[in-house]
Amino acid sequence: MLEKENSSDNKTRKSSLEDNKDRSENDLLKDLTKKPAVYCKDLVKDFEIGDYIVRAVDNVSLSIYNGEFLVIKGPSGAGKTSLLNLIGGLDTPNSGIIYSFGVKISDMEQESLTTWRLLNSGFVFQNYNLISTLTAEENIMFPMNLSGVDFKDQRKHAMKLLANMGLSDRREHLPFQLSAGEQQRVAIARALANDPPLIIADEPTANLDKKTSQFIRDLFKELKNNIRTIIIATHDDYIISLADRIISFEDGRIIQEEIINDIKN
């Protein structure tokens, strides 16, 4: 009985493998982009300050698909940053679950979460968050260093990223010696250093001059492709115009969803 079952299983497996062989790469890519890169269910994040509890994320369920460019907009205090921090594995929810690329990150230990973050997500913060004692180049090398990239390769790749950001002549500058716009460009280079499949950006153009904002808008346009998944909290009209889906967030909840390109179908 058992043997029979196994042999029919094998047949199914074989034929599905053969099917796969026949399918074009495009079909496979299409399939890949249908799967949610991030799956959140009933997420809650509370902050306790003295006698008060602020519910920053209030029972949010959300799937974000491979290759999707998702914009989250909403007023200040809506909970956008709190939600991004949960999705990016920078914070853990009070309840609810998060799967990212098939891995349950919502109850992961800090150490595993750090490794997951290094390889899977690049986070661009509103306030850049560069390490103040490291140069621009070293800040970009940092995530590569943590993930075990050879030192020479770290350097080479950091130089290339700096050049792409128009910052080759700022490699030895410390963060305080850089303008806000230059710091944000270094921060984006750092987020891209390990070429993660997921980029999360929290109001990346909010505090910047016009020229740098435009540079960063163009960069996100370039980053938008069918393989990389991008989640951005922003009010920037140009970045919003790149979105496949726009979510409006208020009081910790999704109050509206606008689908521009249906990635999952």
Ligand SMILES: Nc1ncnc2c1ncn2[C@@H]1O[C@H](COP(=O)(O)OP(=O)(O)O)[C@@H](O)[C@H]1O
């Ligand atoms: N670390 C924290 N400690 C206490 N309250 C927080 C913390 N982070 C956020 N909050 C509160 O959670 C709510 C949502 O904040 P946030 O996620 O920063 O919103 P947004 O990014 O949309 O402006 C706000 O009321 C804020 O005061």
Ligand SMILES: [Mg+2]
């Ligand atoms: Mg915020």
